[in-house]
Amino acid sequence: MITYEEHRLRSLADEGRWIELLGAYRQARAAAVALDLSEGGAGGGAAHERAAVATAPLGHLIAYAAPPEVAARLFDRDGGxxxxxxxxxxxxxxxWEVLATRHCWRRLAPLLGPPPVRRLVAQTRVLLGEDLARDAEPDPEGVPLLLEPWEAVGRAERSPVREYLRDGGSRSALLTLPASREGLAPVELPAPGAPLPGQPATRALAELAGWARAVCVRGPAPRAAAQLAPGRRVTGGYLPFALVWPALVQAGVADRAHGAAHGRLALWRVLTAMTGVDGPPAAVRAEVEALIARMRCFTWEDPADRLRHLHLALEDPATGLSWAVSGSEDV
Known part of the structure; x- marks a missing residue:
């Protein structure tokens, strides 16, 4: 049932009265925070999270349909x-992801203030194919502001960025590994490799896909896969990293509060940790490129898979190490 207030807000949107809608959003959000505090809520971040839920539909509409000069002010603190x-x-x-899908960086850059939001918007524009190498400030972690060739190939195959709808909701392909049986065949896995504890890349991989298990072993990818696969005989095969990339980026989108930019940033942390290099961004980027060029990627099926699943082993022949990540869940 559409309430009077919802009808009024939709009418304001249809009439293009975005400044009034922004004022209504700010008033409602501040009132929700104040109500939480007056009712003995925990305050702080918890109060703001509940306020965010209460005002989310209106915020979505403004981020999607308002002119960028108005929509970007959702994140400004000048309202109190x-x-x-x-x-x-x-x-x-x-x-911020809704906003980033609606306007190019040149329109948004002069309008965005808060550094966290600004960074995530920039990374989203990169994922959508924009080259910001000269137009945006360097990423704090040195993550490129232009898609690498293997990222561009993966994006052309399947984009991890949601497609948003004006009145709420979104469309997004569910990116899984393996996505199908195409190119896979029966494989007899070797004996599992002994786990190597304490590897930074293993921790980064576990953080990327918090719903999956991660492990590192010394040896080829199938030995890492054998640590997590349901048995020795599986349906599996090798894939180029470019085809693996979209599913790994989407694995980092833990919930609706996360966007594809979170996944890309988390994946670059994984790859950087795998190189073991800690230096200037240009040096790290060169090492990551070399790693991708030599990396071998093995995927396999699990009969118990639920809707969302990821089964992947990543082998670095130069170091003799392989990492595996495996898990599934309903979404």
Missing amino acids: PGTAAGARDHDAGPL
């Missing part, structure tokens, strides 16, 4: 305490 959307405010997806 409790009025600004944060990096975790979301409806069908984070409000």
Whole structure:
């Protein structure tokens, strides 16, 4: 049932009265924060999270349909305490990702203030194919502001960025590994390799896909896969990293408060940790490129798979190490 207030807000949107809608959003968000505090809520971040839920549909509409000069002000603090959307405010997806899918970086760059939101918007524009290498400030972790060739190939195959709808909701392909049986065959896995504890890349891989298990072994990819596969005989095969990339990026989108930019940043942390290099961004990037060029990627099926699943082993022939990540869940 559509309430009077919802009808009024939709009418304002249809009439293009976006400044009034922004004011209504700020007023509602601040009131929700104040109500939580007055009722003895925990305050702080918890109050803002509940306020974000209450105002999410209106925030989504503004981020999607308002002119960028208005939509970017969702994240400004000039409206007073409790009025600004944060990096975790979301409806069908984070409000900053909705905004990023609607306008190019040149229109958004002069308007965005908060560094976390600004960074995530820039990374989303990169995922959508924009080259920001000269137009945006360097990423704090040195993540490139232009898709690498293997990322561009993966994006052309399957994009991990959601497609948002004006009145709420989104469309997104469910990216899994393996995506199908094409190119796979019966494989007899070798004996599992002994786990190597304490590897930074293993921790980074576990953080990327928090719903999956991760392990590192010394030896080829199938020995790592054998640690997590359901048995010695599986249906599996090798894939180029470019075809693996979209599913790994989407694995980092843990919930609706996360966007594809979170997945890309998390995956670059994994790859950087695998190289073991800690240096200038240009040096790290060169090592990651070399790693991708030599990496072997093995995937396999699990009969118990649920809707979302990821089964992948990544082998670095130069170091003799392989990492495997495996898990499934309903979404």
